[in-house]
Amino acid sequence: MRPLILALCLLGTGLPQTVLAAEPAPGVPAATNIPGVAYPRLLPDNRVVFRVKAPEAQRVQFRIYQTFDAVKDAEGFWTVTTEPQVPGFHYYWLVIDGVAVNDPGSETFYGTGKQTSGLEIPEPGDAGAYYQSQDVPHGEVRERWYHSKVTQGPRRFFLYTPPGYDQNRDARYPVLYLQHGGGEDERAWPIQGRVAQIMDNLIAAGQAKPMLIVMERGYAVKPGEAEVPFGPGANANLSPAEMQARTIARFGTFEQVLLQDVIPLVDANYRTIADREHRAIAGFSMGGGQAFMIGLRQPGLFASIGGLSGTGGTIADPATYYGGVFADAAKFNASTKLLFLGHGGAEPERMMTGFHGFHARLTELGIKHAYYVSEGTGHVWLTERRNLREFTTRLFR
Numbered sequence: 001m002r003p004l005i006l007a008l009c010l011l012g013t014g015l016p017q018t019v020l021a022a023e024p025a026p027g028v029p030a031a032t033n034i035p036g037v038a039y040p041r042l043l044p045d046n047r048v049v050f051r052v053k054a055p056e057a058q059r060v061q062f063r064i065y066q067t068f069d070a071v072k073d074a075e076g077f078w079t080v081t082t083e084p085q086v087p088g089f090h091y092y093w094l095v096i097d098g099v100a101v102n103d104p105g106s107e108t109f110y111g112t113g114k115q116t117s118g119l120e121i122p123e124p125g126d127a128g129a130y131y132q133s134q135d136v137p138h139g140e141v142r143e144r145w146y147h148s149k150v151t152q153g154p155r156r157f158f159l160y161t162p163p164g165y166d167q168n169r170d171a172r173y174p175v176l177y178l179q180h181g182g183g184e185d186e187r188a189w190p191i192q193g194r195v196a197q198i199m200d201n202l203i204a205a206g207q208a209k210p211m212l213i214v215m216e217r218g219y220a221v222k223p224g225e226a227e228v229p230f231g232p233g234a235n236a237n238l239s240p241a242e243m244q245a246r247t248i249a250r251f252g253t254f255e256q257v258l259l260q261d262v263i264p265l266v267d268a269n270y271r272t273i274a275d276r277e278h279r280a281i282a283g284f285s286m287g288g289g290q291a292f293m294i295g296l297r298q299p300g301l302f303a304s305i306g307g308l309s310g311t312g313g314t315i316a317d318p319a320t321y322y323g324g325v326f327a328d329a330a331k332f333n334a335s336t337k338l339l340f341l342g343h344g345g346a347e348p349e350r351m352m353t354g355f356h357g358f359h360a361r362l363t364e365l366g367i368k369h370a371y372y373v374s375e376g377t378g379h380v381w382l383t384e385r386r387n388l389r390e391f392t393t394r395l396f397r
Helices: 002-011 195-204 240-269 286-297 329-335 349-365 381-392
Strands: 048-053 060-064 066-069 077-081 088-096 099-101 108-111 114-121 140-148 153-161 175-179 212-216 279-284 304-308 338-344 370-374
Touching (some): 060 077, 088 381, 153 195, 195 381, 212 240, 240 286, 279 286, 304 381, 338 349, 338 381
Parallel strands (some): 175 212, 279 304, 338 370
Antiparallel strands (some): 060 088, 088 099
């Protein structure tokens, strides 16, 4: 209304009659915004403009790997422009007067142990086409609730079925059990990881075999069972043997859920090829550690294992590492179809040390494995989308 009022005033003065147009907002709305919401906005150089209205606030910050202080205008809007961000999916949040909250302009995603704002920054050109929905035959992601005999309560997993699953009633499929990272849950791979889009595109291009993918919640405790502390602080100063024991204690109940509940349910209700050669396990970060722990402890069930920014820990003595699974490299190589390790080239130093050490030790022991580095990416979902692509194009061959 203000430009119109100004134009009418000028009309009565005989002055030049220029209608003032509102200055367009910079950049474009992020694809992860609530539909119709203008902010956050992405600039061509991958800087992000955040904006929120909080007229009573004294201080507003936006946190995306580092903290950016916002500036308040006369109408109560707080705005800040970040430094350039790397492409891919990122969690972020606001801090208003010291309290961390979600951005009302963004969709939320379960990550960092809670529902959290998320931001998708596209890759340049067609680099991200493999995880975008394309005009190809599409599979489905199905939700399955069940009652766990192990935890004695309800649990849920998501299941990707490839294109044609319901039409090709005689076809049977190999199965990948794919786990999420710490602070996330069974929704992470279908949503943040874009598993359906990736697999649809790879299968359509003939680059991956049609397969079922099961995505379960990677946390489980039995009634009355206390959770085992885990993480950098809890694991400090542990020997390799103690760390292995801690890993088994932390994830042993989930292993039982997978072996006693999930695999039997999947094999009984879906058209699987129910043998070890057609069953794989992989995961992101924490899920990668689970994949190595369970896959190496259960060689009769899994012939392929993938660590996606996750390892099997320190292999100090191959004779005692997970029952001596690497003690005879020739035997392990003959029985294993695929052992995969992938990570980002810019992950945190502590993690990089672990990845490099695990890869070097496998090589030293003569353990055949595929190794992939996503150049320039950190411990983020872009790395894991690339890892999934690299892993599944090698899987079930």
